[in-house]
Amino acid sequence: MAVLAAVFALQVYRAVARPIGTGEAYLYDRFVRPTMRQVLQSELPDRDVLYCLLEKRSVGLFHVSPFSVRLPSLLFGILYLFVVWQLGRRLSGWFLTAGVLPIFWDWFSQADGTGTAIALLLCAIWLAVERRNLNLIGICLGLSVTAQTGFAIPAAIVALAILAFWWRWSGWVDRVLIPAVVVALILLVLPLTHAYAPEERTPELTASQATHLQSALEALRIGAGSDRIRIGATPAAEPVVNFYRAQHRAGNWERARRDYSSEHFDYYLFLAAEEAAAEQRHLIVIYRDADFAVAHRSSAAM
Amino acid sequence: MPVIGAVCGAAFTVGVCVALGWLLLRWLKLEFHRLEGVLLAFVSGSACLSLAVFGLCVIHQARLPVFLAGGAGAIGGALWKARGMARGKPLPALPRAWAVLFAVVYVAFLACYLANALAPEISPDGSGYHLGNVARDWRHHGFDWDYHSIYSSLGQGMEMLFLVAFSIGRHPAAATVHMAFQAALPLLMVCYGRRCGFPRVGTFAGLLVYACPVVGIAGVSAYNDLAVATSVFAGFYLLEVNYSQLCTKSLFLCGLLSGHSYAIKYTAGLTLPFAAVLTRGRRLWVLCLGAAAMAGPSMIRNWIWLGNPAAPFLNSWFPNPYWSASAEHQYLAGLREYPQFKSYWDFISQVTVLGGLVPGMIGPAFLLLPLSLLALRQPHGRKLLLAGAVYSIPAFLNTDVRFMIPALPFFALALGLAMENSRGMLPIVVLFQSFICWPAAMDAYCDPNAWRVRGFPIRAALRPEAGSQYIASHVGDYALKGAIERAVGPNQRIFSFAGRAAAYIDRDIVVGYESSQGMRIQEALLKGSVPEAKSQGCDFLLVNDTDMIANDIKQNMRRWGVTEVAKANGTTLYRID
Numbered sequence: 001m002a003v004l005a006a007v008f009a010l011q012v013y014r015a016v017a018r019p020i021g022t023g024e025a026y027l028y029d030r031f032v033r034p035t036m037r038q039v040l041q042s043e044l045p046d047r048d049v050l051y052c053l054l055e056k057r058s059v060g061l062f063h064v065s066p067f068s069v070r071l072p073s074l075l076f077g078i079l080y081l082f083v084v085w086q087l088g089r090r091l092s093g094w095f096l097t098a099g100v101l102p103i104f105w106d107w108f109s110q111a112d113g114t115g116t117a118i119a120l121l122l123c124a125i126w127l128a129v130e131r132r133n134l135n136l137i138g139i140c141l142g143l144s145v146t147a148q149t150g151f152a153i154p155a156a157i158v159a160l161a162i163l164a165f166w167w168r169w170s171g172w173v174d175r176v177l178i179p180a181v182v183v184a185l186i187l188l189v190l191p192l193t194h195a196y197a198p199e200e201r202t203p204e205l206t207a208s209q210a211t212h213l214q215s216a217l218e219a220l221r222i223g224a225g226s227d228r229i230r231i232g233a234t235p236a237a238e239p240v241v242n243f244y245r246a247q248h249r250a251g252n253w254e255r256a257r258r259d260y261s262s263e264h265f266d267y268y269l270f271l272a273a274e275e276a277a278a279e280q281r282h283l284i285v286i287y288r289d290a291d292f293a294v295a296h297r298s299s300a301a302m
Numbered sequence: 303m304p305v306i307g308a309v310c311g312a313a314f315t316v317g318v319c320v321a322l323g324w325l326l327l328r329w330l331k332l333e334f335h336r337l338e339g340v341l342l343a344f345v346s347g348s349a350c351l352s353l354a355v356f357g358l359c360v361i362h363q364a365r366l367p368v369f370l371a372g373g374a375g376a377i378g379g380a381l382w383k384a385r386g387m388a389r390g391k392p393l394p395a396l397p398r399a400w401a402v403l404f405a406v407v408y409v410a411f412l413a414c415y416l417a418n419a420l421a422p423e424i425s426p427d428g429s430g431y432h433l434g435n436v437a438r439d440w441r442h443h444g445f446d447w448d449y450h451s452i453y454s455s456l457g458q459g460m461e462m463l464f465l466v467a468f469s470i471g472r473h474p475a476a477a478t479v480h481m482a483f484q485a486a487l488p489l490l491m492v493c494y495g496r497r498c499g500f501p502r503v504g505t506f507a508g509l510l511v512y513a514c515p516v517v518g519i520a521g522v523s524a525y526n527d528l529a530v531a532t533s534v535f536a537g538f539y540l541l542e543v544n545y546s547q548l549c550t551k552s553l554f555l556c557g558l559l560s561g562h563s564y565a566i567k568y569t570a571g572l573t574l575p576f577a578a579v580l581t582r583g584r585r586l587w588v589l590c591l592g593a594a595a596m597a598g599p600s601m602i603r604n605w606i607w608l609g610n611p612a613a614p615f616l617n618s619w620f621p622n623p624y625w626s627a628s629a630e631h632q633y634l635a636g637l638r639e640y641p642q643f644k645s646y647w648d649f650i651s652q653v654t655v656l657g658g659l660v661p662g663m664i665g666p667a668f669l670l671l672p673l674s675l676l677a678l679r680q681p682h683g684r685k686l687l688l689a690g691a692v693y694s695i696p697a698f699l700n701t702d703v704r705f706m707i708p709a710l711p712f713f714a715l716a717l718g719l720a721m722e723n724s725r726g727m728l729p730i731v732v733l734f735q736s737f738i739c740w741p742a743a744m745d746a747y748c749d750p751n752a753w754r755v756r757g758f759p760i761r762a763a764l765r766p767e768a769g770s771q772y773i774a775s776h777v778g779d780y781a782l783k784g785a786i787e788r789a790v791g792p793n794q795r796i797f798s799f800a801g802r803a804a805a806y807i808d809r810d811i812v813v814g815y816e817s818s819q820g821m822r823i824q825e826a827l828l829k830g831s832v833p834e835a836k837s838q839g840c841d842f843l844l845v846n847d848t849d850m851i852a853n854d855i856k857q858n859m860r861r862w863g864v865t866e867v868a869k870a871n872g873t874t875l876y877r878i879d
Binding site for chain 1: 651655666670721730734
């Protein structure tokens, strides 16, 4: 119990202290910040539908911050630890040991649906093992798929495994198959029928890049002051810039764009390795570290 | 206020239907429970009224006093017969929570549909040929034997009911009569569920179908799809109720409904063979007798009038001068042609959720239909799935989503049966479909051009000036109504390449693809020979800017021998000099 509490405390700490990652910022910027109509019109494929709905609620309650976007994951972390504990008691202590391995920690302190899906999938397994609240099994499996669509196959495998153990077709249909399909359909039908746009490729920042990016953005905020500015950023940094803009309510910043080569911006956020491009464009560099450089056009209002 | 006329016209028509049906059920000595008795009386009475009006149209006595006198007689007779009679027994009760759920969802959608039905008619086919035929019949107090169009030779089963309502409340009254069938369908499904021992399933399926977007928009328009669906379902209901002991009178009524369904829409002719299969051919003659009583008059009319009892189809079997087999083939091929879809999933999402590339959609909850196969475990489920499969056949012959409507009640009931034992799933799906198919919610996700109910047009329904603006903003041809009626004499004819809002234009319009005469005029015009077109009985031309001859005729009016009379919304009216 003490180990589980310690693991949870560590997860909370990581959720508060870690700078926002590209994937987390991308999820917020593309699917949580816009209205539902805007999300559907953008036609981007959303793979973390349930998580986005929960994140929207969390952000609505606690405003935009790295912690608020990770809060739903953290809460599902409690469910995960509880289920691991229950399964450990019921099946084997090894289960408990495996369940608290550090490999799982990240999933419950980052803002995407993976942790939620794992917790719900494990919850379905626990309910099946305990043979209690059987109606919830299908609902948990369905919700797991809606939390992360990549869990469709694992959820199907778990459902079939339950059928194999129960060996009761009608009970399985009524309590697992139908609830799972209904729940998944209700939450996924609109996102899936509108997901026609190709997926945007967004390279993930390393931990050190994420930390340096926050410093770069601070420098940019100080440099821009209250002027209305347009920002061009690298594909990996663009969602983070937009997240930062929402977090600090920087209304004078227009939404950052990722393709900075084709347009003129007031400020540019380069990878440090691309600093030569800044020189070619005759930009003035106002910040530089090992990973990023911030530059502005010489005519940009300061 | 036009709305009062519309309500009176629709109420009178529905009242006469119920009265005639009630008299028919009494005459056949068929006993039903309270609510199902009223609903079956309405559906079977609509068949009787349709047949009676058909007879009046043949002898050109379709006049308001005749309708009023006949209707008052039928209502009076029914009331006289009903005096002192005990009310029928109620059906087994609905669980309280389900009764509340049904009442809330049903009333909300009913209010929305009623507001739309009472607004001026703006649907493409409703303002085109459905009410176009009705308006022509009204002008002539019967069938116009000189006017030939594929649409005027169709069954006219529903148009006959529209005619009674139209005589009192004009276009919205007719649409409201169709809405009455739409309102009756879920109630009939609830009765079916209560009768067969699965009341929750009946309620679930009734609401699922009632909230369906294509059912909503087709039901509030002067179409016939909901009348077909309700008649077909009523026929199935009768067979199911009497399955164990096949009663001759009940079979006759079932045959009557089969014939009426055919008279409304030819595709519903499947009802008779399906009923014969369900009864395993027992007392087939009774079924056929009932069907012949309803479908026969229309076939005889077409045989005598056009030389083809199945007009406008089967022209290769019954060659006639009014429409050719090749034109029929071309027309049917056009109906089967789907737009280009990126994938099967694209097609499914269009039909259920988006509704942009196909006209209308059936609602996201119907994506669960594969689960209905689980109903094969039950005898009722097998019959429902078979019925659904049979009534889906027309959907393969026509790309309009509304052609799926007759199959939806059966599939929805089968789906309900499959999900009945999953606790909480039936109400969740019903609530989901109701929320997501509410007009304001659909704005968020479906295609902007999807054919659907878009709100509550109460102003258009209540105020005449707002009503005219409403029609003008949705029906482009309405802007030319005044000019056409001033310039074109009552006996003169207008030619058009495309279909027109004939319901609002008080003159006969010959449409290019709708008859052999139209095709001859079209060919003459495409050759540039206006005198030849005039010799075919065409005095005016309505030309869209997108028509092939539009630019040439506009620039060389003298050479063509025409004069521009009026122009609006990309359409020009020319007089042939």
